[in-house]
Amino acid sequence: MRFFGKKAATDLASSTITSVTESLYKQNSELAVRNKTLSLLRQLYQISIQTIEPESLGKKIVDTVRSSLEFELVGIFTINSTDKKLTPLSFAFSDRLREAMSKSGESTNLGVSDIADNEFLLSIFTEKKSRHTEKLDHIWTGVIPKETVAAWTEAAHIKTTAGYPLIINGEIMGLLILSLNREYDSLTKFEQESIASFVDVVAIALDKAYLYQELAASNNRQEGLIHFISHEIKGFLAKNEAAFAGILEGDYGDVSAEAKELSEIALADTRKGVTTVMDILSASNLKKGTIKFDMKPFDLKPAVLDAVKDQLDAAAHKSMALNVHIDDGAFMMSGDEKEIGGHVIRNLIDNAVKYTPKGSIDISLVKQDGKIIFAVKDSGIGITDEDKKHLFTEGGRGKDSIKTNVNSTGYGLFIAKQVIDAHKGRIWAESEGPGKGSTFYVELEMMK
Amino acid sequence: MNKLDQIATKIIQEQELIIGPIAWEEAGEVKGIHVHDRNSVSIESDNSGTVVDDLVGKYEHLFGRASREVCRDAVAGLIADLLPAEIPLSLR
Numbered sequence: 397m398r399f400f401g402k403k404a405a406t407d408l409a410s411s412t413i414t415s416v417t418e419s420l421y422k423q424n425s426e427l428a429v430r431n432k433t434l435s436l437l438r439q440l441y442q443i444s445i446q447t448i449e450p451e452s453l454g455k456k457i458v459d460t461v462r463s464s465l466e467f468e469l470v471g472i473f474t475i476n477s478t479d480k481k482l483t484p485l486s487f488a489f490s491d492r493l494r495e496a497m498s499k500s501g502e503s504t505n506l507g508v509s510d511i512a513d514n515e516f517l518l519s520i521f522t523e524k525k526s527r528h529t530e531k532l533d534h535i536w537t538g539v540i541p542k543e544t545v546a547a548w549t550e551a552a553h554i555k556t557t558a559g560y561p562l563i564i565n566g567e568i569m570g571l572l573i574l575s576l577n578r579e580y581d582s583l584t585k586f587e588q589e590s591i592a593s594f595v596d597v598v599a600i601a602l603d604k605a606y607l608y609q610e611l612a613a614s615n616n617r618q619e620g621l622i623h624f625i626s627h628e629i630k631g632f633l634a635k636n637e638a639a640f641a642g643i644l645e646g647d648y649g650d651v652s653a654e655a656k657e658l659s660e661i662a663l664a665d666t667r668k669g670v671t672t673v674m675d676i677l678s679a680s681n682l683k684k685g686t687i688k689f690d691m692k693p694f695d696l697k698p699a700v701l702d703a704v705k706d707q708l709d710a711a712a713h714k715s716m717a718l719n720v721h722i723d724d725g726a727f728m729m730s731g732d733e734k735e736i737g738g739h740v741i742r743n744l745i746d747n748a749v750k751y752t753p754k755g756s757i758d759i760s761l762v763k764q765d766g767k768i769i770f771a772v773k774d775s776g777i778g779i780t781d782e783d784k785k786h787l788f789t790e791g792g793r794g795k796d797s798i799k800t801n802v803n804s805t806g807y808g809l810f811i812a813k814q815v816i817d818a819h820k821g822r823i824w825a826e827s828e829g830p831g832k833g834s835t836f837y838v839e840l841e842m843m844k
Numbered sequence: 845m846n847k848l849d850q851i852a853t854k855i856i857q858e859q860e861l862i863i864g865p866i867a868w869e870e871a872g873e874v875k876g877i878h879v880h881d882r883n884s885v886s887i888e889s890d891n892s893g894t895v896v897d898d899l900v901g902k903y904e905h906l907f908g909r910a911s912r913e914v915c916r917d918a919v920a921g922l923i924a925d926l927l928p929a930e931i932p933l934s935l936r
Contacts, residue, residue, distance in 0.1 A: 421908060428858075582920055
């Protein structure tokens with residue numbers, strides 16, 4: 397058996413503690429690098445979800461990357477794949493580089509007109525791989541005078557400039573430029589890991605921003621087109637409506653029974669067409685926020701009774717009962733009577749009649765806790781869970797609704813929701829499923 | 845804040861990420877270093893480079909060789925702007 401002397405034992409213990417401490421330090425050091433990289437990625441992620449406009453997104457990205465890694469320059473170019481032109485999206489500079497650029501008096505247009513003339517940039521694009529150089533002027537060869545870029549390089553102590561292709565689906569959408577005051581090989585572990593991680597994050601964030609921009613532009617074009625077409629069609633339909641109404645009213649003299657019958661059908665169809673076009677136009681205007689509501693105090697009861705009265709014939713045609721329950725007294729509220737009564741209430745009752753092949757419809761108007769509750773309960777086709785998700789969205793008619801109502805545009809409930817939202821009310825639907833009927837509710841604030 | 849003050853501050857901030865606030869306490873024990881609210885330091889000495897060397901040495905004594913590499917990495921961007929003779933020996 398071996399025995400240690402007291403000093404030897406103390407030395408051994410001390411050496412063990414030192415070894416453990418150093419080992420823990422190394423582990424913590426690696427964790428610190430990971431944490432810093434994650435922190436930077438988290439910042440970029442936050443930026444990407446909070447910013448949707450490409451220029452603003454690019455600016456926030458380059459500012460964050462530059463300040464986190466203390467680089468002299470961080471820039472993003474976008475590329476036009478047709479003419480191979482690099483357009484600067486956003487650049488961030490260190491103070492000393494910005495000062496040097498300002499002093500040089502050169503134009504700060506950093507665009508590159510054709511990368512075919514630039515060996516350094518061209519190789520990044522053809523090989524789809526990053527590249528670095530000691531010369532900052534390799535980026536702007538033939539664009540900015542060499543002496544000018546040399547002055548910037550000297551002032552900012554730039555020793556390395558690296559270019560990273562921003563790739564989405566195998567296609568290069570842009571270029572990330574980083575300039576630093578050290579040799580490329582001296583990049584620390586944190587810097588290497590960060591760059592490797594964030595290049596892809598930047599590409600994805602920018603791709604998302606551009607997609608959003610394209611989508612918004614496409615939506616605007618579509619809205620404009622809808623407006624134009626709707627106005628044109630509305631004009632033609634209005635002329636037809638007047639012509640058929642004139643025929644039926646005898647403005648053109650006596651017409652045969654066949655012509656009269658045909659005119660009646662044509663007039664009814666034309667009026668449906670007008671309603672459809674008006675719905676599309678209203679939806680478009682509501683989305684654009686160009687509809688102004690005429691908010692005034694009014695009693696909702698007459699609006700409900702009028703809408704019921706208008707549907708009596710259609711209900712009778714189906715041998716359907718319209719059961720109405722209305723609480724006593726007035727239902728005073730502040731709002732746009734034409735939109736609430738003329739659209740929302742009328743639309744809900746009209747839908748109930750159209751989507752109920754047989755059975756009955758219960759319409760109620762009650763007061764509850766300072767609110768007006770209007771409800772239409774039918775025994776019609778009901779609503780599937782899937783349809784419930786799209787019920788109040790634009791063009792969001794039910795999957796099978798067209799079978800029951802061939803004139804469904806899918807805009808009625810969307811408009812109703814927009815109107816009710818503008819009145820700070822609530823509109824919703826309940827149904828136990830297909831074939832089990834449905835109940836539509838509207839809740840509005842009662843005037844005190 | 846001069847360059848060596850910035851270098852010392854950056855070293856301590858980087859060590860703080862690894863060992864926590866004790867990094868500032870240890871730095872405060874280095875002669876010539878004045879800690880301001882555990883946020884930055886100033887070097888009060890005729891030979892600032894030696895003070896930075898002492899700071900790096902302090903961490904190395906406590907945590908081993910790896911801590912010197914951490915110090916070097918932390919200030920790589922800052923020392924790149926210095927002339928070779930101006931760079932503290934421990935960071936060369």
